[in-house]
Amino acid sequence: MIEATEPFAMFAEAILPSDLPDALYMHLGAIAEQCELAAHEVQTHSGDAEKLIFIAQGSAKLVAKGAGEREQIIGFHFAGDFLRLPCPCEHSYTLVALEDAQLLVFSASQFVELARGEPGILQHLLDQSATMLDRSREKSIVLGRKNACERMASFLLSMARRIGEEQADTIRLTLPMSRREIGESLGLTIETVSRQLTLLRDAQIIETHGRNQVILRHPEELQKRSGWLTRAN
Amino acid sequence: MIEATEPFAMFAEAILPSDLPDALYMHLGAIAEQCELAAHEVQTHSGDAEKLIFIAQGSAKLVAKGAGEREQIIGFHFAGDFLRLPCPCEHSYTLVALEDAQLLVFSASQFVELARGEPGILQHLLDQSATMLDRSREKSIVLGRKNACERMASFLLSMARRIGEEQADTIRLTLPMSRREIGESLGLTIETVSRQLTLLRDAQIIETHGRNQVILRHPEELQKRSGWLTRAN
DNA sequence: GCCGATCCTTGATGCAGATCAATGTCGGCC
DNA sequence: GGCCGACATTGATCTGCATCAAGGATCGGC
Structure with a gap:
C-alpha cells in the first residue's frame, strides 16, 4: 500500500503546492493511473483522450511514427518530468521507456477539471508547458540549421x-x-x-x-x- | 479612444471568457501594451521579462538568431494567435512583422498574476500552449525527417x-x-x-x-x- | 569465462540539397 | 508607362551526410 502510493507522493512533492487541501490531494490520487514500464516497453494509453504523464522513475522517449520505418524522437524525458501526450487520434505519438520506468498517467481533462480551483497547480502546469515549448523550439533550431x-x-x-x-x-x-x-x-x-x-x-x-x-x-x-x-x- | 481600444476588444473576444468581471477586464486592459509594427519591423520588448503577445492584426515570424547570418524561423503567427515570447536573457528570439501588424503585449508574470483567480483564462492559456507545443513538435518532424x-x-x-x-x-x-x-x-x-x-x-x-x-x-x-x-x- | 546477439565503429560510395552563378520577373515609384 | 531594385527562377557544380558494407566491441546469459 505504501509502496503503491510512492509514485504519487513523488508527484505531489515535485508538482503540487505544499498547501494543497487534503480533499483535492485525494481526488488527484484517485484519478492518477499508475503504470510500470519495462525497458523499451510502449506506454499504452487507456482510452483516446489527451494525457498528462508524470515520470516518477526512469526515462522515456516521445516518438512520432511515420510512414514505413521512419521515426522521429520528439524528446527525451527523465524522472520528475511532467509532460503532455496529445490525444492519439490527432497525432501518432507514443511514449516508450528507455529503461524500466514508473509513470503516473492522468486524463488531461480530469486533471484540469480538478485543478481549476487551484491556480497554483494550473500555473505549475503552465510553467511546465513553457519549458517543454522552449525545449521544442530549441530542437527546431538544432534540426533546422545545425x-x-x-x-x-x-x-x-x-x-x-x-x-x-x-x-x-x-x-x-x-x-x-x-x-x-x-x-x-x-x-x-x-x-x-x-x-x-x-x-x-x-x-x-x-x-x-x-x-x-x-x-x-x-x-x-x-x-x-x-x-x-x-x-x- | 475607441480606435485605440480596438485591439484589446479583439483580444477579449478571442481569448477572454465572456463572463469575465468588469474589474478584471479593466485591469487586463491597463497592463496591455499596444504596439504597431510596420512590415519587417522588429518587436522591441520593453524590459527583459517573458512576454505574452496577442496578434490583433497582421502576421509575424518568431526568429532565432544564430552566430553569423544564420537564422531559424521558429514559427509564423497570424491574427488571433496568442504566443509566449521567452525572456530575451535566456533565448535570443525576436518577433518580426511580416506585414503591418497590431500587437498587444503583456508581461507574462503580470498577466498570470491577474488571471490567477480566473481558471477560465488560465485554461485558455494552457490550451494555447498545447497548440503551440503541438505545432512545434510537428515542426520537429518536418525538420528532422522530411x-x-x-x-x-x-x-x-x-x-x-x-x-x-x-x-x-x-x-x-x-x-x-x-x-x-x-x-x-x-x-x-x-x-x-x-x-x-x-x-x-x-x-x-x-x-x-x-x-x-x-x-x-x-x-x-x-x-x-x-x-x-x-x-x- | 566463453558464446552469441546486439550494438557500435570505421571505411567506401552515392545523392539530395547547398552553394555558386546567371537570367528572369514582379511591383513600387517617379 | 517605363525604369530600377529586390525578389524569384533556373542551371551547373560541390559537399556533407546518408547509404552500403564489413569488421569490432560490449554485455547478458549460461
Whole structure:
C-alpha cells in the first residue's frame, strides 16, 4: 500500500503546492493511473483522450511514427518530468521507456477539471508547458540549421543540463539511450552519430566508457562547437 | 479612444471568457501594451521579462538568431494567435512583422498574476500552449525527417489550415512571407523552395500568381506528398 | 569465462540539397 | 508607362551526410 502510493507522493512533492487541501490531494490520487514500464516497453494509453504523464522513475522517449520505418524522437524525458501526450487520434505519438520506468498517467481533462480551483497547480502546469515549448523550439533550431557536429555538441550539453553529474570541472553522463535513438532524436543516422563522437573523443573533448558513459572533459569547448548563441536553458 | 481600444476588444473576444468581471477586464486592459509594427519591423520588448503577445492584426515570424547570418524561423503567427515570447536573457528570439501588424503585449508574470483567480483564462492559456507545443513538435518532424518535397507540401497544408480560403475543392493562399522566409522556416535554401514550388506547379498540384498567391488545386495530393501520417492539426 | 546477439565503429560510395552563378520577373515609384 | 531594385527562377557544380558494407566491441546469459 505504501509502496503503491510512492509514485504519487513523488508527484505531489515535485508538482503540487505544499498547501494543497487534503480533499483535492485525494481526488488527484484517485484519478492518477499508475503504470510500470519495462525497458523499451510502449506506454499504452487507456482510452483516446489527451494525457498528462508524470515520470516518477526512469526515462522515456516521445516518438512520432511515420510512414514505413521512419521515426522521429520528439524528446527525451527523465524522472520528475511532467509532460503532455496529445490525444492519439490527432497525432501518432507514443511514449516508450528507455529503461524500466514508473509513470503516473492522468486524463488531461480530469486533471484540469480538478485543478481549476487551484491556480497554483494550473500555473505549475503552465510553467511546465513553457519549458517543454522552449525545449521544442530549441530542437527546431538544432534540426533546422545545425550540422552534425553542432547537433552532437548541443545534444551532449542538453543532456548534461538534465542528467549530468558535475565532477570538478567535468560532467559525467550516463546515457539511457542508444546511438540509434540519439540519431533519431537529432535527425542523423547512427553512423554519423558514431563518427561525431569519435571526432570529439579524438579532440579530447569527451571520454567514453562502455556504451553509455560519457565524460565531458571540456564543456566550454562543446559550447563553442554547438554553434549559435543560445544562453542557458 | 475607441480606435485605440480596438485591439484589446479583439483580444477579449478571442481569448477572454465572456463572463469575465468588469474589474478584471479593466485591469487586463491597463497592463496591455499596444504596439504597431510596420512590415519587417522588429518587436522591441520593453524590459527583459517573458512576454505574452496577442496578434490583433497582421502576421509575424518568431526568429532565432544564430552566430553569423544564420537564422531559424521558429514559427509564423497570424491574427488571433496568442504566443509566449521567452525572456530575451535566456533565448535570443525576436518577433518580426511580416506585414503591418497590431500587437498587444503583456508581461507574462503580470498577466498570470491577474488571471490567477480566473481558471477560465488560465485554461485558455494552457490550451494555447498545447497548440503551440503541438505545432512545434510537428515542426520537429518536418525538420528532422522530411525531405525538401515533403517539407514544402507540409508547409502549404499547414498554411492552408491557418490562413487558407476554401473555394470549391481548392484552397487559395495569400502568403505574407517571402521565399527566403519559407526557406528559413523549413531549413531549406531559397533555391530549393523555388525548385519545389516549380515541381508542384509542373505537376498541376498548385498554381502560383504573382509572388505570394498560391492556389492548392489538389490538397489531397499534397497530403500524400507530405509524408508521414499525421492526422489533422 | 566463453558464446552469441546486439550494438557500435570505421571505411567506401552515392545523392539530395547547398552553394555558386546567371537570367528572369514582379511591383513600387517617379 | 517605363525604369530600377529586390525578389524569384533556373542551371551547373560541390559537399556533407546518408547509404552500403564489413569488421569490432560490449554485455547478458549460461
